[in-house]
Amino acid sequence: MMGATVDTILSKYRHDSTRLMDILIDVQDEKSCISDDTVKEIAKGLKISMADVEQTLSFYHFFSKTPTGKYTVYLNDSVVAFMMGREKIAKAFEEAVGCKFGEVTADGLIGLFNTSCIGMNDQEPAAIINNRVFTRLTPFRVKELVKDMKAGKDIDEMYSAKTGDGNNSHELVHSVVNNHIRKEGPILKTDVRQGEIIEKITKMTPEEVIKEIKDSNIRGRGGAGFPTGLKWEFCRRAPGKQKYIFCNADEGEPGTFKDRVILTEKAKLLFEGMTMAGYAVGATQGILYLRYEYKYLQKYLEDVIEKAEKAGWLGKNIGGRKNFEFYIRIQFGAGAYVCGEESALIESAEGKRGEPRDRPPFPVEKGYLECPTVVNNVETLCAAVKIMKYGSEWYKSLGTAESTGTKVLSISGDCFHPGVYEIEWGFTINNILDMVAGFNVQAVQVGGPSGALIAPNEFDRILGYEDLATGGSLIIFNESRNILKDVVLNFTEFFIEESCGSCSTCRILPVVMKDKLVKILNGLGVTRDIDDLLEWGKILKASRCGLGQTAANPITSSINNFRHLYTSLLKTKKDYETGFDLNLAVQEACEATNRIANV
Amino acid sequence: MYQTIKIIIDGKECIAKKGQYIVEAAKENNIYIPTLCNIEGVKPKGACRICTVKVNGRLMTACTTPVAEGMSIESESAELTDLRRSIIELLFVEGNHFCPACEKSGECILQALAYRYSVMAPRFPFMFPIRELDASNPKIIKDHNRCVLCKRCIRVIKDDEGKNIFAFKKRGHKVEIIVDPESADKFTDELAEKAMEICPVGAILVKGKGFKKPIGQRKYDLMPIGSDIEKVSKSKKAVL
Numbered sequence: 001m002m003g004a005t006v007d008t009i010l011s012k013y014r015h016d017s018t019r020l021m022d023i024l025i026d027v028q029d030e031k032s033c034i035s036d037d038t039v040k041e042i043a044k045g046l047k048i049s050m051a052d053v054e055q056t057l058s059f060y061h062f063f064s065k066t067p068t069g070k071y072t073v074y075l076n077d078s079v080v081a082f083m084m085g086r087e088k089i090a091k092a093f094e095e096a097v098g099c100k101f102g103e104v105t106a107d108g109l110i111g112l113f114n115t116s117c118i119g120m121n122d123q124e125p126a127a128i129i130n131n132r133v134f135t136r137l138t139p140f141r142v143k144e145l146v147k148d149m150k151a152g153k154d155i156d157e158m159y160s161a162k163t164g165d166g167n168n169s170h171e172l173v174h175s176v177v178n179n180h181i182r183k184e185g186p187i188l189k190t191d192v193r194q195g196e197i198i199e200k201i202t203k204m205t206p207e208e209v210i211k212e213i214k215d216s217n218i219r220g221r222g223g224a225g226f227p228t229g230l231k232w233e234f235c236r237r238a239p240g241k242q243k244y245i246f247c248n249a250d251e252g253e254p255g256t257f258k259d260r261v262i263l264t265e266k267a268k269l270l271f272e273g274m275t276m277a278g279y280a281v282g283a284t285q286g287i288l289y290l291r292y293e294y295k296y297l298q299k300y301l302e303d304v305i306e307k308a309e310k311a312g313w314l315g316k317n318i319g320g321r322k323n324f325e326f327y328i329r330i331q332f333g334a335g336a337y338v339c340g341e342e343s344a345l346i347e348s349a350e351g352k353r354g355e356p357r358d359r360p361p362f363p364v365e366k367g368y369l370e371c372p373t374v375v376n377n378v379e380t381l382c383a384a385v386k387i388m389k390y391g392s393e394w395y396k397s398l399g400t401a402e403s404t405g406t407k408v409l410s411i412s413g414d415c416f417h418p419g420v421y422e423i424e425w426g427f428t429i430n431n432i433l434d435m436v437a438g439f440n441v442q443a444v445q446v447g448g449p450s451g452a453l454i455a456p457n458e459f460d461r462i463l464g465y466e467d468l469a470t471g472g473s474l475i476i477f478n479e480s481r482n483i484l485k486d487v488v489l490n491f492t493e494f495f496i497e498e499s500c501g502s503c504s505t506c507r508i509l510p511v512v513m514k515d516k517l518v519k520i521l522n523g524l525g526v527t528r529d530i531d532d533l534l535e536w537g538k539i540l541k542a543s544r545c546g547l548g549q550t551a552a553n554p555i556t557s558s559i560n561n562f563r564h565l566y567t568s569l570l571k572t573k574k575d576y577e578t579g580f581d582l583n584l585a586v587q588e589a590c591e592a593t594n595r596i597a598n599v
Numbered sequence: 600m601y602q603t604i605k606i607i608i609d610g611k612e613c614i615a616k617k618g619q620y621i622v623e624a625a626k627e628n629n630i631y632i633p634t635l636c637n638i639e640g641v642k643p644k645g646a647c648r649i650c651t652v653k654v655n656g657r658l659m660t661a662c663t664t665p666v667a668e669g670m671s672i673e674s675e676s677a678e679l680t681d682l683r684r685s686i687i688e689l690l691f692v693e694g695n696h697f698c699p700a701c702e703k704s705g706e707c708i709l710q711a712l713a714y715r716y717s718v719m720a721p722r723f724p725f726m727f728p729i730r731e732l733d734a735s736n737p738k739i740i741k742d743h744n745r746c747v748l749c750k751r752c753i754r755v756i757k758d759d760e761g762k763n764i765f766a767f768k769k770r771g772h773k774v775e776i777i778v779d780p781e782s783a784d785k786f787t788d789e790l791a792e793k794a795m796e797i798c799p800v801g802a803i804l805v806k807g808k809g810f811k812k813p814i815g816q817r818k819y820d821l822m823p824i825g826s827d828i829e830k831v832s833k834s835k836k837a838v839l
Binding site: 036040047048049050051052054055058059336353358360496497498499500501502503504505507508509511512515532536539541542543544579 | 643644645646647648649651658660663664665682685686689690692693722723724726747748750758760762763764765766767768769770771772773774777778779780781782
């Protein structure tokens, strides 16, 4: 789309305001920012107000109203990035580039920005530069990269080593990312021929397909764990001519990257899963909602879709069966964790702010464009294909009685083999640590920041819906880590950054709680502060969505399992402390009058 | 013809219309569930969370949840009362609310709720944010210090083509209400007046106009919020 004007971009999306996300993404890619004049032009073209454009635009992290540089560097600021030396990398960037993070160089060449977890925890520190991912950065590599930028090199010429394994080396991906598949199970195994399952299901009724999925007892793999078969059945029964299948590929939970690997290696399997879901519920349109961080996979995934259409596995009369029609398109997000929540994802796909909806109605009744909609995780859809191939009985033979099948895990942090592991449900944390070679472990974060921080005395707990339910993010911390300062504070700041701001509780409380955590970290806390944090955490349960309801989990779960870390920082023999620091309060005045604050 | 169903609110059997929201059904049964962001007849948003109730043991917002046959709703428990009070306190500490100097005093829903829920000093530390006063619009003043981000203005005030005039900008704790930069000439006197009325606090004011009623005679000066629904007489003010 080089050289496209706002007008041609608007025409490409038929001046449809529900495609505002695509329009803004194209404009941003084209002009490196979306200025007030452009906002005006877009508003006019879509017949909406400038305020409407502004409210979507300002919601997403990757949109900017001012130029972000010819080269735009987004350096991951997740916990694991810091553990792997992010501070030195950031310093190297700032020194070599000559500006601070959050700024653009005076000549407009390079912009440096922070960003939430980009799904590369197994190869940190990592950054996205002009939609290409650079992993395992070192200060030396940073200097090389900045030199290349100053020389005006093309981004693809900046790779120093060969590209990654598997499809990462595919000419349409051309990425240095590595898959790190360490343990392959039935879902990750390549044993389904393209079209095989479509041939099978078209000999069945949609109801029979749904029954097989229901019988398998598979539950959603994104984290919420809703029974997949039931979701499909509700959607099939919901009245509505047009129905939609969404694949949720917005994995934003810090520490999760398994969907990245499935998308890279199992795209055909995934699209077949979406097609199958379409057949089962009676939908003709599938939408892959892909996080902007994975834009480097766009060309490859579009090519897979195109080839499937040519081969007759997508489009009209699929598999030669009349009236079986299904299309897939990719919808990009633009940097918002909350869009992983299914109703926020739908709002975003409609061109709006990613604010979760009130339920009821549920998306299966009223979803995308008010039509019945199924939203399934990447892994769920792939697992559904395998269930159709081998049967629900086979699937139930894997895992535990309450949690059937396997789970693809993203494991990172302090272990020798970070990467993607497919295990049967029922593994204990100890089993996991044996598998990945994690030693001197102080804590394991199960399920990302919204999950729980587990201490060694609970390492015999199992992964499964009956105990530790997880979307698959496991982060390991060894004894050298400062849990409160480096982990809990970072996670809390993540929730503050990613709140949509719609509910009063989730908008305000995490900020208040963070201030209290900082007070304790500064050695000004008292026992009362810990009790307050636990009490206040409960208020968040009144929030609308899972993000808000779990936003206090990093703090409350670490108090519950690592209380000694808090109490060791408290002021003793004092039951009241305002947190007021007189020296700090007069610091500015002292600086102005050239005195030293020593009151 | 609507279908009537039976529901239970705080142990009391109530008759409700199928499909109506809990907060409406409660009102028709003379039960007050506090609301702030909700406006009767406008699609609810569940932004402030003050109307949170327990439906079959689960926390739900009463303004967005439709009633269903046999539904058991808990509203006035000690737990929920404290939850509501804490949310009111959160809204107070988030902004800069100086009631004695506010034009809306006595007609402000946030202030009225604070009285009803006996908010003395909030349990949370004040955030004292630095917020702007926006007087760029020829008709209205937007005082961000008092804004509780309830989205009422966004949902109700539209121009004559139905386009939004107010909108949210940014996200999380940085969220703020913006006014469409091209809306200046769309603001009629009626629209400005409506915007001021729809605002539950004193964040939208019509320029060059004070409030007609003197302090002491305003809506909530006379009767605590909710007492019209509960049909409580003036002498028996409902204070928790």
